[in-house]
Amino acid sequence: SLVTHSPLDSDLLPGTGYFEVMREVAATVNFIMPQYYNGVTHPNTDGINGGVFDSALAHLTTLVVEVFENDPTKVVFGFCISGCGEFNSNPQQAVRVMNELKEAYPCNGGAFFWNTAHDMVGAWSRPVAAAISPSRGCKASAQGN
Secondary structure: OOOEEOOEHHHHOOOOHHHHHHHHHHHHOOEEOOEOOOOOOOHHHHOOOOOOOOOHHHHHHHHHHHHOOOOHHHEOEEEEOOOOHHHEOOHHHHHHHHHHHHHHOOOOOOEEEEOHHHOHHHOOHHHHHHHHHHHOOOOHHHHOO
């Protein structure tokens, strides 16, 4: 069986109750899917390194290091493709973010998106899948993370 969570990025800030619980139970969680939308990061407009409050990369790195013992494959990057206002990511934005993530973590957990009903004929998922497929099945230890 799989055990996963899909919290907002703001719920996974160090010092929050959710973050502390995740630290305690990380060994029993297969992966976590932070929603990098509707929260404190704006990777669709700021890129993975930008942001006024927090960058998505800094947030993800904190999870990788402090929760998952340097295993970036345990963190699946979450996007919203519609229904999230300014947080919506088009496929080009998502590909850019995932390419930036690959620079920091060549072997990572990949991506997920919310609202599959709005991914008409794979217009969003197809280019994003192509961007992340080279690291499909990789192991974090192979990159020294």
